[in-house]
Amino acid sequence: xxxxxxxxxxxxxxxxxxxxxxxxxxxxxxxxxxxxxPDFDTPWHIRDEGIYSLEKGRTFYTSNSGLMELRQEIxxxxxxxxGVTYDPKHEVLITVGGSEAIDIGLRAVVNPGDEVLIxxxxxxxxxxxxxxxxxxxxxxxxxxxxxxxxxxxELEEAITDRTKVLILPFPNNPTGAIMERKDLEAxxxxxxKHDILVMSDEIYAxxxxxxxxxxxxxxxxxxxxxxxxxxxxxxxxxxxxxLGYACGPKEIIEQMTKLHQFAIMCAPxxxxxxxxxxxxxxxxxxxxxRTAYNQRRRFLIHAFREMGLECFEPFGAFxxxxxxxxxxxxxxxxxxxxxxxxxxxxxxGTAFGDCGEGFLRISYAxxxxxxxxxxxxxxxFVERLRRxxxxx
Amino acid sequence: MREELLAxxxxxxxxxxxxxAVILGVEEMDVVNELQALEDEGIVCGYHTMIDWEKTSxxxxxxLIEVRVTPQRGQGFDNIAERIYKYxxxxxxxxxxxxxxLLVTLEGKSLKEISGFVSDKLxxxxxxxxxxxxxILKKYKDHGTVLTKKYEDVREKVSP
Numbered sequence: 001x002x003x004x005x006x007x008x009x010x011x012x013x014x015x016x017x018x019x020x021x022x023x024x025x026x027x028x029x030x031x032x033x034x035x036x037x038p039d040f041d042t043p044w045h046i047r048d049e050g051i052y053s054l055e056k057g058r059t060f061y062t063s064n065s066g067l068m069e070l071r072q073e074i075x076x077x078x079x080x081x082x083g084v085t086y087d088p089k090h091e092v093l094i095t096v097g098g099s100e101a102i103d104i105g106l107r108a109v110v111n112p113g114d115e116v117l118i119x120x121x122x123x124x125x126x127x128x129x130x131x132x133x134x135x136x137x138x139x140x141x142x143x144x145x146x147x148x149x150x151x152x153x154e155l156e157e158a159i160t161d162r163t164k165v166l167i168l169p170f171p172n173n174p175t176g177a178i179m180e181r182k183d184l185e186a187x188x189x190x191x192x193k194h195d196i197l198v199m200s201d202e203i204y205a206x207x208x209x210x211x212x213x214x215x216x217x218x219x220x221x222x223x224x225x226x227x228x229x230x231x232x233x234x235x236x237x238x239x240x241x242x243l244g245y246a247c248g249p250k251e252i253i254e255q256m257t258k259l260h261q262f263a264i265m266c267a268p269x270x271x272x273x274x275x276x277x278x279x280x281x282x283x284x285x286x287x288x289x290r291t292a293y294n295q296r297r298r299f300l301i302h303a304f305r306e307m308g309l310e311c312f313e314p315f316g317a318f319x320x321x322x323x324x325x326x327x328x329x330x331x332x333x334x335x336x337x338x339x340x341x342x343x344x345x346x347x348x349g350t351a352f353g354d355c356g357e358g359f360l361r362i363s364y365a366x367x368x369x370x371x372x373x374x375x376x377x378x379x380x381f382v383e384r385l386r387r388x389x390x391x392x
Numbered sequence: 393m394r395e396e397l398l399a400x401x402x403x404x405x406x407x408x409x410x411x412x413a414v415i416l417g418v419e420e421m422d423v424v425n426e427l428q429a430l431e432d433e434g435i436v437c438g439y440h441t442m443i444d445w446e447k448t449s450x451x452x453x454x455x456l457i458e459v460r461v462t463p464q465r466g467q468g469f470d471n472i473a474e475r476i477y478k479y480x481x482x483x484x485x486x487x488x489x490x491x492x493x494l495l496v497t498l499e500g501k502s503l504k505e506i507s508g509f510v511s512d513k514l515x516x517x518x519x520x521x522x523x524x525x526x527x528i529l530k531k532y533k534d535h536g537t538v539l540t541k542k543y544e545d546v547r548e549k550v551s552p
Contacts, residue, residue, distance in 0.1 A: 021550040034550035124552045173552075291396060295415035302414045345550060367543075368415070 012131065015124045016351035020335065024345045031374050032345040036173060038237035038318070039365045040292075043285040046236060046278045053273035060269065064261040066094025066245070067272045073279040074245055081205070082215045084223055090250040093257055094267045098203045098231040098244035100260070103129045105199050105227045105246055106165070108255040110135040114164035119150050120353025121321070122169040123201070135164065141355035144323060147312045148177035152186040159190070165197040168216060171204035174352045174361035175321040176297075176314025181214045188219040198226040203244070206235035206286050209294045210315040217247075224249055227256075232271075234317075235286050236278045241271035293318050296364040296371055303375045307382050318365045321349065325358040327385050335360060341384075342377040393418055397426060398435070403536070405439040444539050446531070452499060454483075454528045455506050459494040459514065460521040469493060472519045481509060492524075503527065 024030055041047075065071065071088035079085055086092055095101040106129050110116060116130040119140045130137040140158045142148040155166065170179040179187075191198060198216055205213040217223045231244025246256060260266075300320050304311045311322035324334050331348035339345050347363075349356025364371060393416055400407065400415070409427075413420040430436040445452040461472050469487050476496055477485045486495045496514070500506040510525050532540050 015552060017550060017552045021548070024549045030549065032549040035547050036551040037547060039545065039547070291399075294417075295400070298417050299411070299415050347550060351552070 008132065012128050017124065017347060020332075020345070020347060020351065023336070023339065027339070027343060027345075030339065030343045030345050031370070031377070033362045033364075033366065033371075033374050034345045034347045035363050035365055037239040037365060038234060038289065039367065040237040040289055042236060042238050042241070042274075043278075043282060045281060046238070046274050046285075049277035050241075050270045050274035053270055058269055058273060062094075062266045062269050062272055064266055065092070065257055066267055067269075067276070070094060070272050070276050070279075071245075073276055074247070077279050078228075078247060081213075082218050084215070084217045086247045087250070091247055091253050093246045093253050093260060094272060095231075095244045095246060095260060096264055096267050097233060097242045098201060098229050099125055100264065101227075101229040101231075101244050101246040101256075102126065102199070102201065103132075104256045104259040104263070105229065105248075105252070106130055106133040106135065107259055108252055109197055109227075110164050113162060115160060115162045117155070117158050117163060117166040117196075119154075119167065119169060121148070121172075121174050121349055121356040121359070122167070122352055123173050124352065126167050126169070136162070138163070139353065139355075141353070142175070142177070144312060144359075147314075148172060148175040148321070149179055149183050150187055151183075152190050155187050155190045159194050159196065163194065163196050165199055166191065168198055168200040170200075170202070171208055171213065171316025173204065173317050174319050174347070174349065174356065175359075176317050176319045178208055178210065178314075178316040179214070179216075180211065181218075184214060184216050184219050188216065188222055191225070192221050196225070198222065199229065200226055201229045203229065203231050204234050204317040205230055207290060207293060207318060208316045209290070209297060213316075227252055232275050232278055236275075236282055237289065238271070238274070238278070241268065241274060243267055243271040243275050293364060296366070296368055299368060299371060300362065300364055300375065303379070307379050309382060318363055320362050320364065321359050322362065323359055327382075327389070331357055331360060338378070338381055342381050344374045344377050393422070393426060394430070397423070398430070401427075401436070401439075442535055442537060444531070444534075446539075451501055453501065453503055453506055454497065454499045456526045456528065457496040457498060457510060457514065458488075458492040458524040458526075459496055460492045460523075461494060461517075462519045462521060463493075464519060472517065475517060476514065479509070479513065481505075 024032060071092040074092050075086050075088040102125055106116065110133050112134040114135045115138045116135045117138050117140055118126045119142050127137045138158055140154050142150060170177060200216050202215055215228065217226050217228050227246055227248040229244065229246050232238040232241060301313055304322050309322045311320060314320055327334060331350050335346055335348045347361040349359030349361060396416060400412065409420055409423050413423045463469050464471055473485050473494060476482060481498055481500055482496055483499050484497045488495045498506055498509065510523055514520060515523055
């Protein structure tokens with residue numbers, strides 16, 4: 001058959017991480033620092049609640065928006081953490097992971113030709129989702145000297161009269177960057193002035209190591225123009241349960257619910273019951289995991305300093321983003337050689353946007369012992385490269 | 393720092409001081425001083441090693457013994473607890489709420505050795521009213537560590 005495929009889909013760039021994944025999967029004994037999900041199991045009491053719901057026969061669809069009980073808990077949670085109120089009936093939607101919320105959120109707000117501002121380096125799905133929604137993605141290249149935070153100047157410069165929505169991916173994957181209250185206040189002025197929307201992807205909100213996470217919805221005039229996205233994957237180590245949510249103004253959530261209803265019906269019921277338990281009794285688990293991540297983060301930063309590898313101190317998520325420009329290699333070359341010679345996998349920064357060139361994403365969702373082993377190999381590799389350079 | 397330090401060394405008492413300082417985000421000297429203080433205050437009482445004797449060729453038998461006793465005037469349970477814990481084969485003694493008074497754990501070379509201890513030494517103590525001995529058949533989890541299974545990383549090796 002001729003023209004079997006959608007030109008737009010065929011035209012989408014495959015995720016840069018895919019290629020690297022294929023190489024790594026073929027190496028059986030490779031140590032990986034390339035994982036973007038927690039190493040912890042979902043806390044047992046949460047799993048138990050999922051099992052219990054199955055035993056009780058809670059195996060039917062829930063309402064399209066999700067269990068009312070869960071939406072109420074989400075509303076309570078955001079009130080508790082951010083001090084902002086969302087009506088669980090009309091302003092909360094349970095989705096299949098944060099990813100679905102990104103997709104339908106963009107579809108719900110953009111018209112053909114609208115521009116979507118995407119700060120990079122960032123998660124891989126914003127750009128393709130924007131394109132499939134009919135929008136034009138406009139990349140804002142974040143800079144290492146700003147610790148990969150978005151500044152008011154950068155934002156102002158990227159805005160045109162076609163700009164519809166800014167994606168705000170903090171705490172950030174892959175850089176580990178956060179936006180503190182003062183940073184958010186600075187960009188909020190620009191957002192209000194140009195009257196644009198914000199999609200704030202706060203999936204790593206629970207994993208910050210400096211001050212408590214601040215959401216843009218806490219800043220004046222932002223709640224009414226923001227789609228707040230969060231989920232259970234990172235905070236409660238529930239990636240495989242595929243459960244996220246979006247909170248926002250009633251008008252937007254209503255349209256997102258329509259898309260969700262037609263494409264998905266409802267998020268997995270078992271996961272929703274487990275998530276109720278997570279929100280009710282999971283604070284301690286989150287705190288424990290946060291403490292463990294923070295110890296590993298300090299270990300890595302210290303190790304990079306000892307190696308003399310340039311790296312800003314990241315305060316969020318579970319990634320560090322060291323700079324490897326001194327070696328005169330591209331990120332991909334570095335990662336491929338490191339894998340071939342030391343059998344350790346790290347992800348080239350370019351998988352998260354062109355401006356990730358010269359950086360690596362190193363995940364610390366691994367035990368300290370594992371990190372020690374891998375970082376020892378990185379130190380050997382770096383030393384070898386420096387010796388080679390001297391010879392030349 | 394104290395609480396986090398205790399949590400770390402409770403799981404790994406062999407961690408070196410330098411590393412401990414790094415992961416806690418403090419100076420090595422602070423760790424040294426804090427550990428000294430914890431030892432002086434009797435909060436840190438020892439640095440033991442967890443051994444799964446099952447995996448060795450050395451025979452060991454352990455048991456939990458429920459003991460009902462008559463408390464003594466002015467002493468409560470302390471005197472009798474002391475009489476029991478002085479035996480070197482006794483590894484722990486707890487005062488317990490509920491149906492009995494003391495929970496004694498015991499480690500010996502054989503069933504015979506343990507039953508001998510219970511019948512000859514423990515039961516014959518004046519204030520001991522009764523005992524019930526439970527032999528441990530298998531340890532699944534001890535000190536928060538699962539002994540029967542090894543951790544296996546089943547995640548995809550690279551993910552966004």
